[in-house]
Amino acid sequence: MTLRDGIVLATGNLWRMKLRAILTITGVVIAIGAFVAMLSFAAGSHGYISNEYQELGLFNTMQVYPGKSSEDDGESKIPTLDMNAVDRFASLSGVNVAYPFDDFSVDAMFGDTLLETRAQALPVAAARTKLFSRVLAGRLFDGDEDREAIVEESFLEMTGTEVADSVIGERIVLAVRKPDVERALFHVLSDESGELGEALSRVVPESLGTADYRRRIMTGTLGGVARRFLEGFLEGGRVERETLIVCGVVRGAGSRSLRTAPILVPAEVARRMSAGTIGTDPAELYAALQSGRLFVGEGGGDGEFPRVTLDLGSRANHDEIGDSIEAMGFEVFSYARQFEEIRRSYLILELGLAVVGLVALVTAALGIVNTMFMSISERRGEIGVLKSLGADEETIRTIFLIESSIIGLLGALFGILLGWIVSRVASIILKIVMEKQGVPPIDVFATPLWLILLAVMIGLGVSLLSGVIPAARAARVDPVVALRSN
Amino acid sequence: MSRSWLSASNLNRSYDHGPNRVHAVRDLNLHIARGEFLSIVGASGSGKSTLLNLLAGLDTPSSGTIEVDGVMLGELEPRELARYRARLVGMVFQSFHLISHQTALQNVELALYFSDVGPTERRERALETLDRLGLSDRVDHRPAALSGGEQQRVAVARALVKEPEVLFADEPTGNLDRKNSEQIARILMESHARGLTIVLVTHDSEFAAKCSDRTVTMDYGRLVSENDSPRVRHDTA
């Protein structure tokens, strides 16, 4: 009997007992599926750590955000996340570099395209951290006073550039509008129609105590004043220009909390441009107007930052640094800590899958044993006939082992498919969780070839092992007895 | 009597059945020539089927020896014994023993699985043999869809398809009517005429006398009489 004959005989038998075969195979599918899902997480998260986190040095990166005023003591003042604070962070032991995220609106002229975008200061010390180590083309600048710019990958998209190298050496002209508060005020006062002045004069100060009246005045009269102020603001002012040479292209991180502006400029250039500037984004203008930032004037450098990034030494004590910054009244976000948290919750999932996989595997193995024993006891007569026709014990054993291997093989193949689906779904969920928690969302599930082969081998191994005893019993069937009782 | 090709000497087969011991075959001596057609008759339970199983190498004797073409079956490895059954022996069982979920064709083909015959040749030979037994329009039927006579002919086809040297047929006409019996008898005599050695077990002594060269009678596991059939076909053929 050739192997092919054996496979034909075995598949014929399984096909005849479809339902039973499918149920048995399902057991194997669940077991292998759980294993594949579990192992693909293990395989994927291993690559995850060694790639993205390592590459960006995220395990040594910390973000500091402005503190929130706590509810109970509304009186306590919130410390400002300003240059002063940055210097305090930098002086903490274990902190290599501390730099603010300090971006501003610019009009960028690149070739023929005019882009309304954002630029950010990148101190040289910060550029040397791993976060900016993914240089796609060119190089980073060497001095804070250089008249150069680095663009982020997204800039290439905006300009429709495909080859990163092609932007190196190109000229980029950045323009910012310097606000002119006096002219804006003058615009309000020089209201030719006189409507505003009239409206203001109609305001009855005594009635401002009434909520309803107050609302009407705010949205009507005062809104009109603000509108005119902004009109004047936007039309007036002078424009500051800087011409820079693009020296490098970097790939930023995918996460919200690490996103860089599309254009990175040396600290000195940024200081010159952003000093007292304000963008043309209406939302930003309103915000600046409300906070009073609009009226700060051209002092420069005393602004508040939305976040400060810390690059820590390899032996820095994260908890200690985090605690001392929190004690200053700021909020701290540690990637290492965050990653550990996510990892821990997924370890639980992994453990669950392992338990399910193991239990399912044992159950599946018992299922195969049971199915094979049933199949054999039903086919004793058939075994007798095969033996009378000249089948030796080896052949009978082979027929039944092939049968159980087919169960294992089919189970493994569909199990791999199931495991893959489970890991895809888990991956999507995990990415959403990561995005929400501000960690770069990366695929932590991988289904490498070795994993597929391993799953096939587990399926085959378990089914062969489960088939051994039944097959041996089949081989030992006494043909005379079997044929007599049939 | 011609030179013996298959011989049993002092053959015993007993079964322990609780405290009793059943001697299905006892002190049996039998010599069969190559190309001979031997009939074995005897009462039910006299040990005929047991003897056939022993001669076919399917059962092992409690004592005694069986020699086929100069080879002692008892000295063969299990694997070699299986080869003996696969190549030299054709068996027809008292109760057909067809595989119920396989078609007539598949049942017949199965006989060639264990003797290095390729799938194409297997199919050709099975179809040919079924055709010879008048079953060409029944090849795709399962046993349940066949009459008793047809089932028995499929069983005979399965035994003959491998062109064995010896055919052991256990009551091949047991449950058949006269017409079907005669058809089987004709097939057996045809094969015998081609040189096949046949050992036929039957309770129908008339049938035995009609086809075979020689008839022996079994009683309580022993051979009690040995009558040469009036006609010795292969002498005249």
Ligand SMILES: Nc1ncnc2c1ncn2[C@@H]1O[C@H](COP(=O)(O)OP(=O)(O)OP(=O)(O)O)[C@@H](O)[C@H]1O
């Ligand atoms: N496995 C067994 N265990 C116990 N006794 C057995 C076994 N096989 C056969 N026998 C006994 O051996 C004796 C011979 O049986 P066997 O089947 O050879 O008879 P037979 O001549 O073929 O009968 P029949 O004409 O009814 O087929 C019987 O008494 C039977 O009960």
Ligand SMILES: [Mg+2]
């Ligand atoms: Mg019998």
